[in-house]
Amino acid sequence: MNDLIDRLAAALGPGGVLTESADIAPFGTDWRGLYANSPRAVLRPRDADGVAASVRLCAEAGVAIVPQGGNTSLVAGAVPSRPGAEFVLSLARLNRVRAIDRAGLSMIAEAGVTLLRAQEEAAEAGALLPLSINSEGSAQLGGVLSTNAGGNNTLRFGNARDLILGLEVVLPDGTLWNGLRLLRKDNTGYALKHLFAGAEGTLGIITAAALKLYRAPRERQTCLCALPGIDAVLDLFARLRDEDESALYAFEYISGPAMALNARHMPDFRLPFAEPAAHYVLAELATTRRAASLRETLESVLAGALEHGTIADAAIAESETQRRDFWAIREHIAESQKREGTSVKNDVSVPIASVPDLLDRTRAMLTARYPGARMAAFGHIGDGNIHLNVIQPEGEEPGAFDGRAEDLMEDVNAIVAGLGGSFSAEHGVGMIKRPAFAHWRAAAERDAMRRIKDALDPRGIMNPGKLF
Amino acid sequence: MNDLIDRLAAALGPGGVLTESADIAPFGTDWRGLYANSPRAVLRPRDADGVAASVRLCAEAGVAIVPQGGNTSLVAGAVPSRPGAEFVLSLARLNRVRAIDRAGLSMIAEAGVTLLRAQEEAAEAGALLPLSINSEGSAQLGGVLSTNAGGNNTLRFGNARDLILGLEVVLPDGTLWNGLRLLRKDNTGYALKHLFAGAEGTLGIITAAALKLYRAPRERQTCLCALPGIDAVLDLFARLRDEDESALYAFEYISGPAMALNARHMPDFRLPFAEPAAHYVLAELATTRRAASLRETLESVLAGALEHGTIADAAIAESETQRRDFWAIREHIAESQKREGTSVKNDVSVPIASVPDLLDRTRAMLTARYPGARMAAFGHIGDGNIHLNVIQPEGEEPGAFDGRAEDLMEDVNAIVAGLGGSFSAEHGVGMIKRPAFAHWRAAAERDAMRRIKDALDPRGIMNPGKLF
Numbered sequence: 001m002n003d004l005i006d007r008l009a010a011a012l013g014p015g016g017v018l019t020e021s022a023d024i025a026p027f028g029t030d031w032r033g034l035y036a037n038s039p040r041a042v043l044r045p046r047d048a049d050g051v052a053a054s055v056r057l058c059a060e061a062g063v064a065i066v067p068q069g070g071n072t073s074l075v076a077g078a079v080p081s082r083p084g085a086e087f088v089l090s091l092a093r094l095n096r097v098r099a100i101d102r103a104g105l106s107m108i109a110e111a112g113v114t115l116l117r118a119q120e121e122a123a124e125a126g127a128l129l130p131l132s133i134n135s136e137g138s139a140q141l142g143g144v145l146s147t148n149a150g151g152n153n154t155l156r157f158g159n160a161r162d163l164i165l166g167l168e169v170v171l172p173d174g175t176l177w178n179g180l181r182l183l184r185k186d187n188t189g190y191a192l193k194h195l196f197a198g199a200e201g202t203l204g205i206i207t208a209a210a211l212k213l214y215r216a217p218r219e220r221q222t223c224l225c226a227l228p229g230i231d232a233v234l235d236l237f238a239r240l241r242d243e244d245e246s247a248l249y250a251f252e253y254i255s256g257p258a259m260a261l262n263a264r265h266m267p268d269f270r271l272p273f274a275e276p277a278a279h280y281v282l283a284e285l286a287t288t289r290r291a292a293s294l295r296e297t298l299e300s301v302l303a304g305a306l307e308h309g310t311i312a313d314a315a316i317a318e319s320e321t322q323r324r325d326f327w328a329i330r331e332h333i334a335e336s337q338k339r340e341g342t343s344v345k346n347d348v349s350v351p352i353a354s355v356p357d358l359l360d361r362t363r364a365m366l367t368a369r370y371p372g373a374r375m376a377a378f379g380h381i382g383d384g385n386i387h388l389n390v391i392q393p394e395g396e397e398p399g400a401f402d403g404r405a406e407d408l409m410e411d412v413n414a415i416v417a418g419l420g421g422s423f424s425a426e427h428g429v430g431m432i433k434r435p436a437f438a439h440w441r442a443a444a445e446r447d448a449m450r451r452i453k454d455a456l457d458p459r460g461i462m463n464p465g466k467l468f
Numbered sequence: 469m470n471d472l473i474d475r476l477a478a479a480l481g482p483g484g485v486l487t488e489s490a491d492i493a494p495f496g497t498d499w500r501g502l503y504a505n506s507p508r509a510v511l512r513p514r515d516a517d518g519v520a521a522s523v524r525l526c527a528e529a530g531v532a533i534v535p536q537g538g539n540t541s542l543v544a545g546a547v548p549s550r551p552g553a554e555f556v557l558s559l560a561r562l563n564r565v566r567a568i569d570r571a572g573l574s575m576i577a578e579a580g581v582t583l584l585r586a587q588e589e590a591a592e593a594g595a596l597l598p599l600s601i602n603s604e605g606s607a608q609l610g611g612v613l614s615t616n617a618g619g620n621n622t623l624r625f626g627n628a629r630d631l632i633l634g635l636e637v638v639l640p641d642g643t644l645w646n647g648l649r650l651l652r653k654d655n656t657g658y659a660l661k662h663l664f665a666g667a668e669g670t671l672g673i674i675t676a677a678a679l680k681l682y683r684a685p686r687e688r689q690t691c692l693c694a695l696p697g698i699d700a701v702l703d704l705f706a707r708l709r710d711e712d713e714s715a716l717y718a719f720e721y722i723s724g725p726a727m728a729l730n731a732r733h734m735p736d737f738r739l740p741f742a743e744p745a746a747h748y749v750l751a752e753l754a755t756t757r758r759a760a761s762l763r764e765t766l767e768s769v770l771a772g773a774l775e776h777g778t779i780a781d782a783a784i785a786e787s788e789t790q791r792r793d794f795w796a797i798r799e800h801i802a803e804s805q806k807r808e809g810t811s812v813k814n815d816v817s818v819p820i821a822s823v824p825d826l827l828d829r830t831r832a833m834l835t836a837r838y839p840g841a842r843m844a845a846f847g848h849i850g851d852g853n854i855h856l857n858v859i860q861p862e863g864e865e866p867g868a869f870d871g872r873a874e875d876l877m878e879d880v881n882a883i884v885a886g887l888g889g890s891f892s893a894e895h896g897v898g899m900i901k902r903p904a905f906a907h908w909r910a911a912a913e914r915d916a917m918r919r920i921k922d923a924l925d926p927r928g929i930m931n932p933g934k935l936f
Contacts, residue, residue: 103706104819148655159653161662162630177912182819184851185627185893187616187666188905189935190917194629194662198655215713238571245683245756246714288713289765297757351572351650383652422654429656437656444645448924449658455923456916467657 004061005041011053018042027068027088030076031135035431037080039066039088046093048110048168048176048207054089055205056174064464065089067201069111069140074345075430077200078143081465091142094207100125105213106165106182111142111206115149118211127213130157130249134331142206148198150426152284152330155382156249157214159426161197168208169196172457180210195452200428201463203456217249217286221294222323223302225314226277230356232310233279237352237382239310240283243301247294250284251382255359258333258376261391265336266329272315281381282330333378337389342401343376344408346388348416349425355381361415362388370408372396385425388412406435413440429467437467472529473509479521486510495536495556498544499603503899505548507534507556514561516578516636516644516675522557523673524642532929533557535669537579537608542813543898545668546611549933559610562675568593573681574633574650579610579674583617586679595681598625598717602799610674616666618894620718620752620798623850625682627894629665636676637664640925648678663920668896669931671924685717685754689762690785691770692794694745698824700778701747705820705850707778708751711769715762718752719850723827726801726844729859733804734797740783749849750798801846805857810869811844814856814880817893823849829883830856838876840864853893856880874903881908897935905935 009017018024019041028038040063045051058065064086068078080086094110097118101107102125109118115129115136122129133139133151143149145167149160157163166181169192179193196206227233233253240248254262256278263269263276285294298316305311317323337343350358359377366373372393379387390408392401413423413436423436438446450468454460477485486492487509496506508531513519526533532554536546548554562578565586569575570593577586583597583604590597601607601619611617613635617628625631634649637660647661664674695701701721708716722730724746731737731744753762766784773779785791805811818826827845834841840861847855858876860869881891881904891904906914918936922928 101819101821104821106819148659150653150655154653158630159655161659162626171912171916175912177910177916179913181890182888183817183890183893184820185618185622185817185848185853186890187618187627187894187896188890188892188901188909189666189897189913190671190920191616191629191659191662191666192913192916194659195920198657198659203658215709241683242756243758247757288710289715290711349651349653351569351574352652353569353572380653385653420650422649422651422656424656425651425653426655433656441656442645444639444643445647445657445660448639448645448660451923452658452663452920455919 001040004057004063007057008043008054011057012043012045012050016044016050018044027071027090028079028083030079031072032074032076035076035079037083039080039086040084041087043087043089044093048094048170051089051170051205051207052174052176055170055172058087059173059459059461062459062461063087064461066463067091067142067205069143070114070135070138072135072139072143073147073430074427075432077147077428077430077466081431086464089205091140097121098208102126104182105215106210107213108180108208108210109141110208111140113141115139115141115144122213123216126216128216129211130214131160131163134334141209145197145206145209146199146201147428150380150383150385152250152252152380154380155251161194163212164193164197164209165212166210167193167196167206170205170207172204172459172462180208182210200430200466202453202467203462215288217288218290219292219294220284220286221298222284222317222326223298223314224272224326225281225283226273226312227279227281227310228277228312230279230359233281233381234352234355235310236281236305239301239305243297244285247285247287248382249286250282252282252330253379253381253386254280254282254330254333255377257374258378261336261340261376262329262332265339266332273313277312282326337376337391340391341398342392344390344405346390346409346412347425347427348388348412348421348423349383349385350416350419350421352381352384354419354421355384355386358386358388358415358419362412365411365415366390369411370404409436431465434467469508472525472531475525476511476522479525480511480513480518484512484518486512495558496547496551498547499540500542500544503544503547505551507548507554508552509555511555511557512561516562516638519557519638519673519675520642520644523638523640526555527641527927527929530927530929531555532932534931535559535610535614535673537611538582538603538606540603540607540611541615541898542895543900545615545896545898545934549899557673559608565589566676570594572650573683574678575681576648576676576678577609578676579608581609583607583609583612590681591684594684596684597679598682599628599631602802609677613665613674613677614667614669615896618848618851618853620720620848622848623719624717629662631680632661632665632677633680634678635661635664635674638673638675640672640927640930648676650678666896668898668934670921670935671930683756685756686758687760687762688752688754689766690752690791690794691766691782692740693749693751693782694741694780695747695749695778696745696780698747698827701749701849702820702823703778704749704773707769707773711765712753715753715755716850717754718750720750720798721847721849721854722748722750722798722801723845725842726846729804729808729844730797730800733807734800741781745780750794805844805859808859809864809866810860812858812873812876814858814877815893815895816856816880816884816889816891817851817853818884818887818889820849820852822887822889823852823854826854826856826883826887830880833879833883834858837879838872877904899933902935
């Protein structure tokens with residue numbers, strides 16, 4: 001092992017290998033603090049060739065590699081599965097935006113570029129990288145693509161995979177594959193880019209990506225609405241979608257209990273409504289049209305919805321500051337839940353028409369089996385994706401609820417499965433959802449995936465303990 | 469073999485197995501008439517269980533299966549690779565649309581449903597299945613998805629794969645995998661659906677698909693434009709995209725020589741222009757907005773383009789009939805080229821900014837190496853996808869040009885590769901582009917694909933001779 005570390009240090013140059021326990025411990029702790037598996041060493045290559053050299057040397061030695069970007073996984077997908085035995089390979093130093101093509105609407109960026117920086121560089125070129133997630137300030141592109149991140153604009157632009165034109169990937173034997181093709185159409189064999197996207201680093205390491213950009217919108221309108229019932233939420237969605245499908249960039253849901261936790265824990269929390277409501281929606285319309293009139297469109301839809309009783313109240317952002325305030329409410333929910341104590345995260349999806357059933361059945365299940373537990377749902381309801389989080393009973397000792405988390409997740413997953421849904425809409429499988437993956441996906445499906453894993457990574461060195 | 473056929477006949481029931489040579493010969497001939505490899509038998513299961521039973525029995529016997537839908541492949545992807553040795557499995561009797569969900573905007577349909585019927589059933593439900601290709605009247609969904617078909621609306625809605633929510637697939641051992649999830653988000657392991665999409669039947673047989681639908685547009689405007697130069701074509705594209713990106717559903721290119729062949733061979737051919745032009749564009753704008761004013765938008769963009777000299781002339785369709793007339797011109801090109809004699813089909817893509825270089829370099833290469841050969845380019849230029857077809861020299865004996873087709877394709881492919889492009893944008897690889905695939909794709913990429921193929925189809929019975 002020390003021989004290997006010496007060879008890696010020689011290959012990666014100064015600062016390329018960390019072995020001091022104080023330096024490497026943070027790389028073994030996941031964002032939620034559920035795992036603390038310190039790596040044997042941390043590799044910090046500067047470029048794709050350095051990644052390739054690292055993987056080649058590790059492959060020869062049969063040592064496992066855990067690729068890590070911003071380490072923001074919510075399912076413990078980017079930390080070692082065992083303490084002291086695996087190498088974390090940090091992509092943080094691969095942080096170049098290699099090219100932006102404004103006319104062709106594309107960008108080539110390396111794995112260690114944060115999503116926020118990629119968005120900003122696109123914006124500077126007058127374009128839009130339409131992928132936005134809560135952790136975008138620290139999440140890096142390699143991880144964002146390897147987990148097929150979703151987020152706020154999936155409704156309009158799809159998941160991370162839908163933005164990929166091409167990838168550069170270091171394969172499990174250390175071969176560097178340059179698939180950075182800037183093509184909108186390319187039917188030449190299996191869709192390897194779609195295989196690496198969402199593979200959670202188990203098939204290779206994405207070192208750079210060619211991404212689709214879109215034109216930056218010329219007008220944007222954002223509203224926060226208070227609604228009396230979940231059916232009204234779906235009705236508002238249908239009204240907005242019916243009016244102008246392509247302008248509906250985001251349609252986000254916040255349940256009354258999730259909002260109440262914000263009221264308790266969010267600094268400077270303020271709602272633009274006189275009364276609290278049972279449900280809230282944050283909707284954003286945008287368009288690249290000149291001479292657009294989204295404001296009128298939105299006002300007209302909201303007026304109709306108000307008259308019909310679909311919404312109880314609504315506020316349209318009057319400024320960019322107010323728009324940011326609305327989004328801050330949406331984005332603070334996870335933090336508010338964290339402050340409230342133990343929260344069991346269920347990132348599930350169902351066909352959107354089944355969302356009311358999902359909420360009703362989960363509420364009934366919780367009442368019967370977890371008395372006092374509080375359902376604080378929110379999420380990307382336009383995609384049928386609900387973060388069906390369950391907060392510990394009020395006043396209970398922090399941590400007391402932990403032991404029941406796995407049972408509770410499986411109880412929720414059973415309801416989700418009954419509605420034809422998924423136990424992981426956008427967070428992936430990682431280590432945390434492995435039991436659900438084994439339980440809820442058909443043997444034929446898992447077997448096909450396992451065969452692919454074994455075919456591409458026969459030594460099993462790529463991010464072991466994740467997915468399988 | 470006769471034992472196997474008896475067992476298959478028993479499993480599939482009346483009409484399930486064809487063995488008479490007159491019946492089965494058409495299944496061995498590809499659409500372009502380049503191959504005539506009669507199958508040993510044709511299997512015609514009625515449903516997915518019948519497909520599964522067929523594959524299971526063939527797998528046990530080690531007999532190769534060629535899945536076939538409408539048999540419209542342009543690269544000989546759906547006929548046997550050898551005469552008399554392989555079974556064609558026709559999906560034609562799996563022709564049920566199982567469900568349409570208008571509110572959820574989805575459809576579940578079987579592999580044997582033609583694309584046209586799927587479009588029509590979606591339209592009847594007030595929705596849009598935004599995939600449109602020339603052969604849609606006979607092409608069936610299974611083939612459309614297995615080849616990741618592109619077509620006229622890819623610019624706005626993506627390729628076939630982008631419409632797939634879930635798939636039902638019979639795996640190479642005969643296992644039926646039900647992956648028909650109606651979910652917009654589902655991050656639970658490798659993207660198998662994206663692997664089967666575009667795999668050309670080499671990894672299993674798609675028996676049904678859950679597809680995304682969109683809202684039907686409320687307004688549609690179509691124009692045919694005459695342009696003086698290829699740079700002007702790109703300028704018009706930029707103008708329209710800049711005006712209203714989400715409304716640009718199609719931007720199709722027809723070169724002057726391609727149009728001239730239409731003038732020669734298309735019945736009732738009529739152009740709405742006084743003078744022939746060097747280049748033509750067929751553009752279509754559409755929107756789901758109420759109170760839209762695409763007509764004004766289009767008129768304003770065209771007026772600006774006319775003033776600037778970008779276009780020489782333009783006609784906006786004044787009726788649905790005229791719109792269909794414009795599209796008929798675009799759709800008749802392949803037929804006109806067929807009537808003119810031998811045409812070498814190059815379905816290539818490059819980044820759109822490189823299209824002028826592609827055309828210039830190809831023209832120069834043809835002049836130097838294939839004197840008299842006529843470049844008759846057309847295609848989905850908005851995607852950077854050009855059908856860079858080359859017609860035999862005028863007056864030459866039909867067929868004389870055939871012997872040079874492979875050299876010519878490779879000469880074009882070399883130019884395409886030099887521009888970072890693809891030798892097959894939307895037609896796939898099949899048998900015809902296997903040499904190009906072997907030549908122009910990196911060893912690492914082909915090796916990864918080969919490993920996947922061997923892992924999922926270890927007996928090598930699924931559509932042999934295609935891709936690899």
